[in-house]
Amino acid sequence: MSARLSAAFAKGRPALVTFVTGGDPTPEATPAILDALVEGGADVIELGMPFTDPMADGPAIQQANLRSLGAGTKTADIFRIAADFRARHPDVPLVLMGYANPMTIRGPEWFAEECREAGVDGVICVDIPPEEDPELGPALRTAGISLIRLATPTTDEARLPAVLEGSSGFLYYVSVAGITGMQQAAVASIEEAMARLKAKATIPVVVGFGVRTPEQAAAFAKVADGVVVGSALVDLVGEHGSNAAGPVRDLTKALADAVYSARESA
Amino acid sequence: MTATSPANSFRNQPDERGHFGQFGGRYVAETLMPLILDLEKEYNAAKQDPAFHAEFDDLLEHYVGRPSPLYFAPRLTEELGGAQVWFKRDELNHTGAHKINNCIGQILLAIRMGKTRIIAETGAGQHGVATATVCARFGLPCVVYMGATDVARQAPNVFRMKLLGAEVVPVTAGAATLKDAMNEALRDWVANVHDTFYIIGTAAGPHPYPELVRDFQSVIGKEARAQMLARTGRLPDLLVAAIGGGSNAIGLFHPFLDDTSVKMLGVEAAGYGLDKDHAASLAGGRPGILHGNKTYLLQDEDGQIIEGHSISAGLDYPGIGPEHAWLRDVGRVDYTSVTDTEALEGFQLLCRTEGIIPALEPSHAIAAVAKVTPTMPKDCIVLVNLCGRGDKDIFSVAEHLGVKL
Numbered sequence: 016m017s018a019r020l021s022a023a024f025a026k027g028r029p030a031l032v033t034f035v036t037g038g039d040p041t042p043e044a045t046p047a048i049l050d051a052l053v054e055g056g057a058d059v060i061e062l063g064m065p066f067t068d069p070m071a072d073g074p075a076i077q078q079a080n081l082r083s084l085g086a087g088t089k090t091a092d093i094f095r096i097a098a099d100f101r102a103r104h105p106d107v108p109l110v111l112m113g114y115a116n117p118m119t120i121r122g123p124e125w126f127a128e129e130c131r132e133a134g135v136d137g138v139i140c141v142d143i144p145p146e147e148d149p150e151l152g153p154a155l156r157t158a159g160i161s162l163i164r165l166a167t168p169t170t171d172e173a174r175l176p177a178v179l180e181g182s183s184g185f186l187y188y189v190s191v192a193g194i195t196g197m198q199q200a201a202v203a204s205i206e207e208a209m210a211r212l213k214a215k216a217t218i219p220v221v222v223g224f225g226v227r228t229p230e231q232a233a234a235f236a237k238v239a240d241g242v243v244v245g246s247a248l249v250d251l252v253g254e255h256g257s258n259a260a261g262p263v264r265d266l267t268k269a270l271a272d273a274v275y276s277a278r279e280s281a
Numbered sequence: 282m283t284a285t286s287p288a289n290s291f292r293n294q295p296d297e298r299g300h301f302g303q304f305g306g307r308y309v310a311e312t313l314m315p316l317i318l319d320l321e322k323e324y325n326a327a328k329q330d331p332a333f334h335a336e337f338d339d340l341l342e343h344y345v346g347r348p349s350p351l352y353f354a355p356r357l358t359e360e361l362g363g364a365q366v367w368f369k370r371d372e373l374n375h376t377g378a379h380k381i382n383n384c385i386g387q388i389l390l391a392i393r394m395g396k397t398r399i400i401a402e403t404g405a406g407q408h409g410v411a412t413a414t415v416c417a418r419f420g421l422p423c424v425v426y427m428g429a430t431d432v433a434r435q436a437p438n439v440f441r442m443k444l445l446g447a448e449v450v451p452v453t454a455g456a457a458t459l460k461d462a463m464n465e466a467l468r469d470w471v472a473n474v475h476d477t478f479y480i481i482g483t484a485a486g487p488h489p490y491p492e493l494v495r496d497f498q499s500v501i502g503k504e505a506r507a508q509m510l511a512r513t514g515r516l517p518d519l520l521v522a523a524i525g526g527g528s529n530a531i532g533l534f535h536p537f538l539d540d541t542s543v544k545m546l547g548v549e550a551a552g553y554g555l556d557k558d559h560a561a562s563l564a565g566g567r568p569g570i571l572h573g574n575k576t577y578l579l580q581d582e583d584g585q586i587i588e589g590h591s592i593s594a595g596l597d598y599p600g601i602g603p604e605h606a607w608l609r610d611v612g613r614v615d616y617t618s619v620t621d622t623e624a625l626e627g628f629q630l631l632c633r634t635e636g637i638i639p640a641l642e643p644s645h646a647i648a649a650v651a652k653v654t655p656t657m658p659k660d661c662i663v664l665v666n667l668c669g670r671g672d673k674d675i676f677s678v679a680e681h682l683g684v685k686l
Contacts, residue, residue, distance in 0.1 A: 067586040068460065068571060070467045071310045077454065090583045115308055115570040120584030142570065144314045146298065146307050150570070167312040169474055174315060192312050193472035 017136040019108040020161060020184045023058040024219040029236035031056060031274045032221055033267060034112065034245030035252060036063035036079035037096055038088025044257045045096050046103075051260040052248075053107050055267025056275070058241070059185075060100070061139065064093050064113030071141045073196040075246040078253055090117055094133045101134030110163060110184070112139040115150065123154035130160045137161035137184040145177040152181050166212060166220075168192050168204070175215050185219040185241065188212060190226070196246025199225040202234045209238045229273035236277035244270055291538035291613050294604060299488020302610060304603035307487040308570045312471045321489045323394050328496075333389060340385045341500060344418065345375045347382075349501075351508035351664075356634040364657035366650060367517065368667040369505045369533065372639065378669035379501060379529045380411035384480055386497030388415040391478035398477045399423045402466040404431055404459035404525065405595035405642065406438025407669055408482030413447035415480075423447040426465040428458040431594045438673050456588040459525075459598045463572055483526025484602035487573030491603050498532025505664060506536050517664040518657070520545045523645040524616070525560070525596035527605045529668035534614060535604075544615070547605060548649040550591035551618035560589030561618040562601045563609055576603045592621035592681065593641035595669070623648040625681055628671065640669030641678070 023030050033052045037045055045062075052060055065083035069076060093111070100109055111118075111130065118126050118140055130138060138160055143151050145164070155162045161184030169192055170178055179186065188208060190200035205222055212220045222235045223243025232242045251266060252259040294301045299321075307317055327333040341347040350370040358366045371379040391399060399416050401423070403409030409425040416423035425442055429451040432439055442449050455461040470479045484494040509517055520537060522530035524547045537543045552559035559565060562577045569578040571586060579587040579599035589599040608614040619627070624641055627648030631639050639647060646665050654663050671678070679686050 066584075067455070068464050070464045070572070071471065073468075084585065116578070116580070116584040116586070118584075120569055120580070120582075141310055142308045142573070144307065144309060144311055146314070150306075150308075150575075165311040167310075169312050169315045171315060178311065189312060191472075192474050194468045197472070 017108065017161065019106060020136050023108050024185065024240055029239065029274050029277055030058035030221065030241035031271045032059040032061060032241050032243040033057040033248055034061040034063060034243060035248055036065055036076060036083050037093045038065055038083035038086055039079040039252050040082050040256045041086040042088050042092040042096060046099060047260040048252060048263055049100050050103065051264035052267050053104055055264045056271025057267055059108045059110060061110045061112045062093065062097060064111055064117055066114040066117055069114065071194055073194040073246060075196045075249045075253065079249045094129050097133040097135050108136040109134065110137040110139060111135050113141070115140055115142045119150055123151045127154040127158035127160055131158045135160060137163045139163045139187060145180065148181055156181065163187055165189050168208065179216055183218060185221050186212060186216050187243065188220055188222045189224045190222050191224055193224065195224055197225060199231060205235055206238045229269045232270050233273040233277040236274040242274055292535060294607065295488060295492055301603045301607035303568065304575050304606040305488055305491055306575050307573065308575065309487045309573045310471055312474060316474050317487050319394065323390060324489050324493050327390060327393060336389060337386055341382065345381050345385065346373065347500065348504040349373050351505060351512060354635050357631065360634050361651060361654045363654040363659060364518065364661035364663045366654060367662060367664045369501060369664060370667055371501055371529065372667045372670035376411045376414050377672065378407040378411065378640065379498060379532060380408045380482060381414065382500055383482070383494050383497040383528060384411040384415045386493065387480040388419055392419065394478065396476060396478035397421060398473065399480055400426070400466050400469050400477055401480045401482060402426045402459065402462040403482060404462070404597055405593065406431065406435040406442065406673060407595060409447070410438050410441045412480050413442040413445035416447065417445045424469065425449050426452050426462040426469070428462045429453045430457040431459065434677050435594055435673060458594065460586065460588070484528040484531045484604060485526045485572065485574055485576065485600060491574065494528050495531045495535055495604060498528050499535045501529065501532040501666060502534060502536035505533060509664065513662065516540055516543050517662040518544060519663045521548065521646045521650050521663060522666040523548045523596065523642045523668065524601060524605060525598050525642065527602035529666050531602060531604055533666045538613060546649060546653065547614055547616045548645045549616060549618040550593060550596035550645055551620045552590040554620055555618060558590035560591040560596050560598060562599055563616045564618050571600055574603045576600050576606045592624060593645065595642045596645065617649055619645050619648040625678065627651060628678060638671035639667055640671045641674045643668050
């Protein structure tokens with residue numbers, strides 16, 4: 016696992032993980048939005064790779080994918096955005112998140128090598144479960160890129176070891192059975208899930224899906240190693256377009272304040 | 282059955298992980314994975330359960346109307362002037378297409394698994410109608426996702442589904458056709474895994490769907506093989522079927538795969554032409570991952586999916602079932618494609634020569650037959666799957682022919 020990812024979860028407080036779709040609204044606008052996330056206090060940046068068929072995403076991120084592809088975003092643009100980000104922010108971990116087909120179409124080795132060259136720390140692939148790990152996992156591990164897997168409310172005790180096997184960086188707990196940005200889980204269910212996951216996981220566990228406000232983020236940060244916010248930020252990009260950096264920075268700052276101090280107010 | 286040993290058989294796919302060679306598999310979100318594994322377990326149990334088979338067979342006989350006839354088409358044969366053309370008449374099934382065979386099997390599985398809500402995607406509406414039908418028959422609520430474009434061009438089927446008590450949800454994303462309906466059905470499923478069964482309409486999607494849909498549809502080929510032997514004392518020389526996802530084709534082909542004398546031809550939709558917009562993923566695509574399986578897909582160099590186009594809403598999909606991808610790569614089945622215009626000619630040809638109005642999907646198979654049979658000797662037998670009837674298509678055919686109804 017990259018030193019950057021390890022360091023992000025070794026700050027003695029919960030981490031804020033933020034997601035935006037690369038190339039939304041345009042490839043040119045994305046760097047300023049990523050900088051705003053860092054300035055606002057995000058500890059880990061997830062950069063979405065746009066896909067024509069984002070089956071696990073709700074309307075907000077679906078629209079972001081369409082805006083990005085509509086602006087002509089190519090895979091090469093995503094890696095250029097990533098490499099430029101790495102040059103500007105040598106210490107902030109960057110994770111690519113997306114779907115299997117754009118990641119594997121030129122072969123997993125090609126993708127893993129591009130990630131390595133661009134300074135990407137980890138990859139989240141929505142539709143490659145442990146059962147299909149050979150499609151991507153070995154190439155990423157060889158290149159030293161963390162494969163970050165998802166665990167969900169349907170991931171039972173029997174399955175959890177398979178999910179953890181070969182994954183690194185952090186475990187992404189999907190708080191509700193559903194698509195991104197739609198519903199929010201009850202805090203009690205997150206507490207129960209965290210206890211279950213952390214009993215087995217040797218890597219940090221973050222919670223995402225449906226976290227929109229600083230209050231919600233703080234509630235989850237009390238029990239998790241980190242909290243992921245995506246759709247709420249993507250909505251700001253949808254609303255403000257190329258001028259989204261300011262609003263994105265403000266929301267990230269509010270989220271960061273809430274997450275950093277979540278356990279102090281407990 | 283032929284004497285081919287299992288090791289050399291084309292009929293022992295997929296492997297235990299759901300792969301047909303490099304194709305197939307289970308490329309789904311983690312939320313769905315436990316359910317997919319449950320379904321696999323339940324399907325394997327059902328396969329061993331005589332009571333499951335008995336109920337399936339009983340419903341096919343008394344509710345669907347099987348076996349469907351095997352019909353020799355004398356005037357079409359005469360007009361084409363070559364090999365004999367025979368049809369497997371699956372358009373005579375209850376609901377008017379082969380789709381119901383699979384829906385019967387899947388709803389029995391859903392009930393075995395204790396699921397209380399059914400969802401489905403549909404393109405032409407035939408699978409939606411078949412799903413709504415079995416839901417009414419078994420008293421389960423049904424939600425059908427259908428691209429808004431298809432809702433507009435298949436209005437009669439939309440009304441049928443509503444009459445049968447289904448909720449039809451128009452999907453406006455993308456080109457608003459079958460691919461987008463499938464995305465939306467998957468989003469529903471992932472949010473409702475606890476009580477919902479997804480009845481996938483074609484032999485595609487994550488394992489075990491390609492296998493179980495094929496098995497349920499194989500009743501077509503099993504019947505046809507026995508009927509042909511009983512009627513002619515021999516096997517056909519060539520099987521022909523249209524392919525969108527490919528469930529009617531695999532249903533016909535699979536029981537014949539180890540009959541080495543039987544050639545097979547799958548017919549994809551070439552739309553406006555292979556150099557323009559089309560839905561022929563074998564002819565114009567390459568391997569990739571979408572909707573839970575690896576298969577040939579229409580896509581660009583970055584792996585972004587390209588919308589399919591066909592006059593037939595049922596073939597308008599940028600992928601194909603993974604077993605067809607494998608059968609093409611191992612060379613057991615040949616695949617060709619015909620354009621919208623050729624399919625319309627096939628449609629009219631069958632109406633005129635045999636008094637049968639076919640759906641636009643098998644009209645593609647008929648167009649291919651019109652090309653290939655004249656080159657074959659008269660003692661050869663070509664068996665075509667007539668997988669759906671054309672009542673649903675008369676409005677769009679009229680429009681394409683410039684006729685105002």
